[in-house]
Amino acid sequence: MxxxxxxxxxxxxxxxxxxxxxxxxWWPGDSPFEIMVGAVLTQNTSWTNVEKAIGNLKQARLLTPQKIIASHHKSLATHLKPSGYFNIKTKRLKSFCQWLLNQGGEMALARRETEKLRIELLSVHGIGPETADDILLYALDRPVFxxxxxxxxxxxxxxxxxxxxxxxxxxxxxxxxxxxxxxxxxxxxxxxxxxxxxxxxxxxxxxxxxxxxxxxxxxx
DNA sequence: ACCCAGGGTCATA
DNA sequence: TATGACCATGGG
The missing domain is CATH 1.10.1670.10 (Helix-hairpin-Helix base-excision DNA repair enzymes (C-terminal))
Structure with a gap:
């Protein structure tokens, strides 16, 4: 039986x-942008490691899309090192930040429709469904599970x-x-x-x- | 020494 | 469509 x-x-x-x-x-973080960065860095990675990388970015005053884009790969990768996959995540973080600026910055996202925004996010290299939805729900307050x-x-x-x-x-x-x-x-x-x-x-x-x-x- | 983390991309069949 | 390899650190 x-x-x-x-x-x-x-x-x-x-x-x-x-x-x-x-x-x-949730989500632990002081700003929507920090949450977005965390969403990328936590891909297949424990949060404690992500915190160290975000701490490095804060200490270096790099926690803005402009500063991240302006950083050289090697320098940025060094800050991201504790979060693992640092070479890949350096590229992904830069792609995301470039996209964010192309959209007109964080404030401009507030006016975009959720489903449209989701498609746009998924088109960014290194942003898959879970990362996109983390960003939508926790940084942009959209009703996405x-x-x-x-x-x-x-x-x-x-x-x-x-x-x-x-x-x-x-x-x-x-x-x-x-x-x-x-x-x-x-x-x-x-x-x-x-x-x-x-x-x-x-x-x-x-x-x-x-x-x-x-x-x-x-x-x- | 081994397992796996708040994934995603790419090559192969 | 569907697997498998790869990325890399740090804690259990």
């Missing part, structure tokens, strides 16, 4: 995570997805299932990341997990 695990709604999962962890107040590896892992275990769906399919599923709620999207993704780090990979059987009653792994 296989135990039948009930499937929670997306709202229920949020409630459980929020009750377990409380508000996360961020999908990452933790989201796939956690919701696969809850039996709500297969886990290999295309990014866009999952994004639309969450956005339609939750309604347009920027504050909810903001908090939800932060909670998913925290929960993913905290428990879901380190303890595959999830004995202490706040989602335990819905988790197909712990019930198996």
């Amino acid at each position: 296989v135990a039948v695990v009930p499937k929670p709604t997306l709202q229920t999962v949020f409630e459980l995570l929020f009750q377990a962890y409380g508000p996360q107040n 961020v999908i990452d590896a933790y989201t796939r892992r956690i919701f696969q275990r809850l039996g709500l997805i297969g886990g290999d769906e295309p990014y866009e399919q999952l994004r639309k599923m969450f956005e339609q299932g939750l309604g347009t709620d920027i504050a909810l999207f903001n908090e939800y993704h932060a909670l998913i990341v925290l929960h993913g780090k905290d428990i879901c990979r380190k303890q595959p059987r999830c004995e202490q997990c706040c989602l335990q009653s819905f988790c197909s792994v712990s019930a198996a």
Whole structure:
């Protein structure tokens, strides 16, 4: 006999995570531009390493699009070193900053329609769907739900997805299932990341997990 | 010594 | 379309 695990709604999962962890107040950063930079630097990289790189940029007073573009590759790469992939990220950060200035700067983005802006972001070399959506949600306050590896892992275990769906399919599923709620999207993704780090990979059987009653792994 | 992080691009089949 | 290689540091 296989135990039948009930499937929670997306709202229920949020409630459980929020009750377990409380508000996360994402994204850490002092300004929208710092958040955008962090979104690029945190690609496949732990946040503690990103903080060091951002600290270097701040100390060198390079945390503006103009200064980043004006920096030489080698110099900028040295500042980014702690965040890993520094040669690639140097190019990506420069491409993004060049795009930002071409758009007319940060203020000009506020008038752009979200979907148009998203397409534009995705056209920048080194900006993929997750990075674009991090920027849209956390720096530009747009109602976009961020999908990452933790989201796939956690919701696969809850039996709500297969886990290999295309990014866009999952994004639309969450956005339609939750309604347009920027504050909810903001908090939800932060909670998913925290929960993913905290428990879901380190303890595959999830004995202490706040989602335990819905988790197909712990019930198996 | 090994595993992986708040991904994305590119080459190959 | 769908895998696999590659990028690179730092903490567990």
